[in-house]
Amino acid sequence: MSCPLLFMPFGPFRKAFSFGPGIKSESSVAKAKTVLDIQQMKAQGEKISVLTAYDYTFARLMDQAGIDIILVGDSVGSVVAGYETTLPVTMDEMVYHTRAVVRGTRTAFIVSDMPFLSYQIDLRDARLNAGRLVKEGGAQAVKLEGGENVAATIAAIVAMDIPVMGHIGLTPQSIHRMGGYKVQGRQEEQARQLLADAKAVEAAGAFAMVLEGIPAELAKQITAEVGIPTIGIGAGVHCDGQVLVIHDMLGLFDKYSPKFVKRFADISTPVSQGIEDYIREVKDGVFPGPEHSF
Numbered sequence: 001m002s003c004p005l006l007f008m009p010f011g012p013f014r015k016a017f018s019f020g021p022g023i024k025s026e027s028s029v030a031k032a033k034t035v036l037d038i039q040q041m042k043a044q045g046e047k048i049s050v051l052t053a054y055d056y057t058f059a060r061l062m063d064q065a066g067i068d069i070i071l072v073g074d075s076v077g078s079v080v081a082g083y084e085t086t087l088p089v090t091m092d093e094m095v096y097h098t099r100a101v102v103r104g105t106r107t108a109f110i111v112s113d114m115p116f117l118s119y120q121i122d123l124r125d126a127r128l129n130a131g132r133l134v135k136e137g138g139a140q141a142v143k144l145e146g147g148e149n150v151a152a153t154i155a156a157i158v159a160m161d162i163p164v165m166g167h168i169g170l171t172p173q174s175i176h177r178m179g180g181y182k183v184q185g186r187q188e189e190q191a192r193q194l195l196a197d198a199k200a201v202e203a204a205g206a207f208a209m210v211l212e213g214i215p216a217e218l219a220k221q222i223t224a225e226v227g228i229p230t231i232g233i234g235a236g237v238h239c240d241g242q243v244l245v246i247h248d249m250l251g252l253f254d255k256y257s258p259k260f261v262k263r264f265a266d267i268s269t270p271v272s273q274g275i276e277d278y279i280r281e282v283k284d285g286v287f288p289g290p291e292h293s294f
């Protein structure tokens with residue numbers, strides 16, 4: 001005979017959190033942060049906290065902790081799928097991960113990354129794919145990489161009433177042009193171009209922009225000269241907010257260890273320990289004990 005009570009911890013909980021694939025529940029939508037809240041934070045001098053998430057469980061944890069924005073980053077390709085770059089990530093994968101994150105989120109504002117080749121070819125593709133992340137994924141905004149070169153694309157998506165977050169500086173989808181993950185904007189000409197990029201992203205209608213891998217002084221100047229929030233990663237303390245990849249800041253991903261990452265916890269050690277304990281107890285016939293048996 002089946003015993004529904006066994007599943008009580010998950011049943012009611014899931015009900016409270018989900019409202020079909022990729023859609024926040026009615027009550028959660030009412031409490032969710034909006035693009036206006038995010039922009040107001042810059043005006044009020046309140047720093048904006050952003051973390052990446054790719055699944056329901058992490059999204060739920062960070063939402064409960066009070067994160068302002070969850071970014072479903074295409075960094076999923078590196079830290080979840082194990083690719084060398086973010087380039088292979090597909091639209092279908094982004095929709096899938098966005099849905100999972102949305103189901104675990106009640107209040108955070110959710111931004112979903114447009115993967116490589118989903119917006120570079122033409123405006124029709126870009127609009128369709130941005131629309132998929134909102135319609136199928138349940139995201140409230142999309143993010144795409146580039147400055148002056150993508151201004152028309154940002155404007156086209158914003159014209160569909162989809163908020164866009166820009167992303168300039170070290171843009172991982174441009175790894176082959178940059179010749180590696182290198183700090184951008186150290187030379188004067190590069191810095192001038194990045195300032196022009198930031199202004200173009202704002203003028204195109206973006207509601208915020210990520211500044212990645214640029215000198216702190218340049219990020220300070222951009223933050224002062226644009227009216228929309230800047231979210232830094234490897235861009236110093238003067239940005240209006242900060243973003244980190246969750247696997248990096250929890251010590252779960254040690255393939256690269258960039259200078260800008262601070263490990264706020266090291267959970268890889270207890271995770272490995274738990275797995276080793278489990279293997280030993282299975283081998284020794286210690287687990288499951290009578291308390292885990294029926």
Ligand code: KIV
Pocket residue numbers: 052071072073074075076113167210212233243244245
């Ligand atoms: O994909 C990602 O996680 C990102 C952040 C690092 C900004 O774009």
